[in-house]
Amino acid sequence: MIALLDYGAGNVRSLRNAVHALGFALTEIERPEDILCAERLILPGVGSFGAAMRRLEELGYLKPLKDYLSAGRPFLGICLGLQILFAGSEESPGVPGLGIIPGQIRRFPGEGLSVPHMGWNAVRLQKHSPLFTGYAGEPFYFVHSYRALPGPENADWQLAFTDYGRPFLSAVQRGAVCAVQFHPEKSGQAGLALLRNFLAGTSASAPAIPLGDPTPTRLTKRIVACLDVRTNDQGDLVVTKGDQYDVREKTEGRAVRNLGKPVELAERYYQEGADEIAFLNITAFRASPLADQPMLEVLRRTSERVFVPLTIGGGIRAYTDGEGRSYSALAVAHAYFRAGADKVSIGSDAVLAVEDYLARGRVKDGSSAIEQIAAVYGNQAVVISIDPRRVYVNSPQDTPHTVIETRFPGPKGERYCWFQCTIKGGREGRDLDVVELARTCEALGAGEILLNSIDRDGTGAGFDLELIRLVRESVSIPVIASSGAGCVEHFAEVFCETGVEAALAAGIFHRREVPIEAVKSHLITQGIEIRNGEGASTPRHD
Template sequence: MGGLYLLDYGAGNVRSLVNAVNKLGYEIEWIKEPGDILKAEKLIFPGVGAFGSAMQLLVEKNYAEPLKQFIASRKQFMGICVGLQALFEGSEENPNISGLGIIPGTVKLFNKDDKVVPHMGWNEANCIKEIKYKNELGQDIHCGIKPGSVYYFVHSYAVPYNEKIKEWILSTTQYGDEIFISSIQKDNVFGTQFHPEKSGYAGLRILKSFLESSGNNNLVVVDDKKIIMKNPTILPKDRFRKRIIACLDVRTNDHGDLVVTKGDQYDVRERTTDITNGQVRNLGKPVDLARRYFDEGADEITFLNITSFRNCPLVDLPMLEILKRTSETVFVPLTIGGGIRDIIDPDGKFHSALEVAGEYFRSGADKVSIGSDAVYAVENYLANNKILSGRTAIETIAHAYGSQAVVISVDPKRIYVNSPDDEPNHHVIKTSYPGPNGEPWCWYQCTVKGGREGRDIDVHQLVTSCEAMGAGEILLNCMDKDGTNSGYDLELINDVKKAVRIPVIASSGAGKEDHFAEVFAKTNVEAALAAGIFHRREIPIKHVKNYLKERYILIRDEDPSL
């Protein structure tokens, strides 16, 4: 198929979308100048980040008017996330900036009273429009959306359900007690608020439907009598899924090979014959392991780079190549942690944390995780009377790519005290697990440099400050629990959950299936992460998910068919 184009306005990870299109057997060309838009027969407009930034870039690059002309020409268009939101008249996110105005309505911020924001994770898309139109195979068409399937969302703003634009609405999704538009379809225009390219095989089916549709198919005009419209149903509780995240700790061995630790079979001293750019780098194991986790049903995959690569130029960072290769076959969100900070190349060239993050996003990452630099940023923030500087890695990356792109990795450890009076400057909690001398209270000290150095800042100060700076998620480790297989630190998790209104990932301590069920049942955390037990196959991801499903905890089931 010729004439398929991608409109990339320069924000976020579009590599995964290109890889998904290639996986389905299609080639896609990039829009390089405004005139290319009208050359296209089909156009995909993906996006992440802020509505205002996207629209400003469209205008600056002279893409906005050709885009309107393309849609008016009745050629097939697909918008993803911000690519869908841009079709509306405007957004509360940036009230002074107009959208394309193709669809009446305004994008609005989620109500934060009953749920965490961003809406980040897997949720259902319920079709309210049923298109009774037969394709060449004699099948009813729903643009690839399959009842019961779940898709990956990551956004703070959405378009509420509106009866007045019902003809545009293909599906709705409930988050908390709010119902919003999760996909639209009318004539040649199709769009999803969720990310098909990050929604596993369910998302690939949607892309396949768009790519395979032709002249008089489901995305073009159909007989109104063959369109059945239903009203969305408000459920007592939304169908938002709990996430199981597999984490890979990646480091270099003595020979420069990249290997995964926390697993006996991943010997950091084993040799390899894989040569990349003249250097020996074992990229196979991290990439292959990530693919295995995807096949086993991991909802997200996190790479934590525990090697500094201080003597390596930014463009040659080995983790960039890992992300590029992984995103070719793994279609769930990828997070990269380690080294997201200002760096200087061996030749003296300076790169800001924002520039470093941008390279990771362009290589296939969806989120970046910031650890030690977040602690240093919060120390400065508190010392400056909680006045935002606008210059920290958290602030600059969140502003450019959206809060959902910034994860804060917290490495706290317990400091036991006899009384809150012993630590008047820190957030102290009563513990059910007294200290070595029977101390009934503790506070959680934040650490840096992989836990090797404690700082005079507690976890409560850190997470609330990072939320204020614009972070969109907390990866909550616990040094006291790491490697113990004794279960997650529920007291720590509950305390952090009360402090912030952004998603929290529980980490450190999982040793059996019941630990996952326990953390979801007793803390209402959004996700749970594990590393070693998955690496060594002590507990396969599928076993964890089956165990949770048997206990009526909502999780994502993957159907690998296309």
Template sequence: MITLLDYGAGNVRSVRNAVEKLGGTLTTVTSPEDILSAEKIIFPGVGNYENMIQVLNRKGLMAPLREYLASNRPFFGICLGMQALFQGSEEDLSNNESIGFFSGRVERFKTRLSVPHMGWNGIHLKQDSPLLDRIGPDARFYFVHSFHLVPHDPSVVLTTTTYDYEFASAIQQGNIIGTQFHPEKSGKHGMQILENFIRLTDFTPAGRVDILGKGLAKRIIACLDVRSNDQGDLVVTKGDQYDVREKPGAADKGNVRNLGKPVDLARRYYEEGADEITFLNITGFRDFPLADLPMITVLEQTSKNVFVPLTIGGGIKDYTDAEGRHYTALEVADRYFRSGADKISIGSDAVHIAKAFVDTGKKTGKSAIEQISRVYGAQAVVISIDPRRVYVAARQEAAGHHVIETGIPGPDGERFCWYQCTVQGGRTAVDLDAVTLAKACEALGAGEILLNCIDRDGTKSGFDLELIRAVKQAVTIPVIASSGAGSPAHFSEVFTETRADAALAAGIFHRKEVPIPQVKDHLAGHGIPVRRS
């Protein structure tokens, strides 16, 4: 029997699904007494450290947690669930009292690399543990965090990971265990760690496990644009420059292009080795997204068999329903997180939020970006940018915008361009450029940029390297390159010619024109680190 400590924030559904798939039986903490009577506890901390500690104190869980830990019964803290075992964090501006079972604190990454540290990285073994039985030397695990542990006692460090510098990525003392990475999102190797925890009753050191520390892999992300077709069925589609209907000459011209069922395709991509899966709900909302139950169901069903990170985008903003009840973007996002999403993607609403911030220079604290980031952490908020090129003959023609000198001249030989943001699926232009938008959203608390390009969408001509360079140089958060991939060479090009952290594709994966394993084989052959499933 596994007791799940769910304090009410983030995606714990994936942990539940993983444990149940491995044959474990779960019960959830509903009172302090449930902690004291538990046989084994898994604490999957997700989101913001300060919010987590405040909730634990408010629910009266601190004292029973300390008593349980002192008894040396099996405990597995994941991400914030591990960090909470120590004495505090720089993320907690109120300096609340933490569990304090171990000596040490949590500090923000001080690095030239992207923060959050996001993606698949290796581990270096510092002590023996049966928790790591049957974990091979090529194992990588999924990390997503801006703060890392600095323990005072090095003897509790189980593994370290290198991200510009070495940090503690797992700890163990007796039967008390914690990992910074998310085993429930780390594919077969993460599932093996969870199985070891479920199976074992004692974590006394066993034979040494030889785990070589691989570096951070470049992520390959499969994107599924989901919408209702003309018959009312939820399908995966793909547009050409955002037009998702079949062109003249096709047998079903004018119909929404149907490339498969969302849950089936997501499972296929997981099995093929996709590092993340993104669902973008492009169905127009007539009323309110919480009534959009098919997408909730898609997430719930997908998370039962797909153990890599899931992102959901579409309609995550403030709403007022037909009866006058107001729902915040935070409430909408929470429903998606509880249904299996790890990250949410904000598109058109982010443009309006950023424009207001740029115009006033003031944060309101009430925008969707700020609210969700404050509760769930920056790593949970992805900004989806949909820009198109605007050519100009001289820089001064686009005063106030980030203008670049382009190697791809315009129709009249223009040597300069800027990237204009759009909303409503690319249909409406806004007087804001992509670089300014990305910088504003980072300042407001976003943790990642999904950088599309309308001009390249569906062209198979390669990613817009100039756009990616411009945005990546302007922000410190991870950037996902999107739009235009047509061959494995386009993926190696974007990783060698820009500092993109990940690359995303859709149509070429859906149609099996370029399978994910082929992309990864190509990247590995060119010396670019990738995760093998």
């Protein structure tokens, strides 16, 4: 019996779907005594170390779980499922872990690194393991702010290292008990192969790479395919794309552009090598997010076919429905995580939350969607989608906002500009600049910035490098560059010129003007570290 211990945190649907896609039956743990009946046990986890331990205790799972592990029975921990095997974590001082592995979980120190460690990275195997039978050096998907460090106290557990700053433990194993820091269910074919090895009880054989390879692993750049989803005039859910946020055709009738069906397009991009898929619901959600069953169904169906990270944006906020029932932003996010999302994207509500926070004198009160979701699901689960536009000024003294001297003068020859944040799909500007918004969202607990540009959207003129560089240098969390890509050279340019971790495109992928494979092939020629297609990666370089 293969059993899943789901204690209610994060997107477990994708793991279930991966197991089923591999042809294995899965049993759910429903009572504490079910744990000791399992023949193979999987424990996934996201979010806070302390919240996970408290939830396991509330459900009565701690003692039978410790008994199962102490007996050395087959076990696979995933992400937080690795970390709680240790004695404790800096994330939750005073909260004991399971104590199976000695040592404390430590936060990444920053020091020039973006935190969370988010994206595709490889592992360096230290010993043979059935888990990595056939492994040939492909990258896996990581997303975490805390990590386990190798040391003499855990030497007998050390299975694999990954490098980000200094080496950390990306896989541990002693006997039949093993755990990985990455998400195999979100790691494409390489991750599915690892899951299959565990589920089938594969015998150990030599991997396709040497053990103890000292060559550092590297975090790859990510290519994100974005699908703007809305109902068309006939009521069908379609993928569309606008020019400067206008999604209607220029022809008579002004119909909504229909570029395909969401699930089918997402699956196509997965097969073509997209590193992540982002859905942005641009018209539903406005009245009642949890009543938007078609979008929830899109997530459910996509997670059955697509085994890379999924982000959902649009309407992640508190609201009151037509019958007077109130729902928190956390409740809305929970529904989308359980439907298959790995991250939620917050747009207009992030701007309003920052304005409230600044009005309170920069005092956190836990009221914002950013704070609430990050506290339960972790910073890495919260993406802030920013929609800025240029406002030109003659001099930096003309505005209190962060100003740059631009290479692209304004309509009256202005040499300076600032980037104004907007809400409501760019229709309303606010007295808030992009640097203050990005920094404040990071302080509130966001784990990633999706940086759009109203000025470049749909133009094909290239990413706004001045905007992107400004934000990348202002925060220590990962940044996704968006808006304006028109050719493969634009992707190499944004990575080389700004240092962002990811680049996103929509229309050029939908219309096959610039295929994802072509983007990655060009990046390889430029020496940019990427995951080369579905399940492959570029060679590591010294």
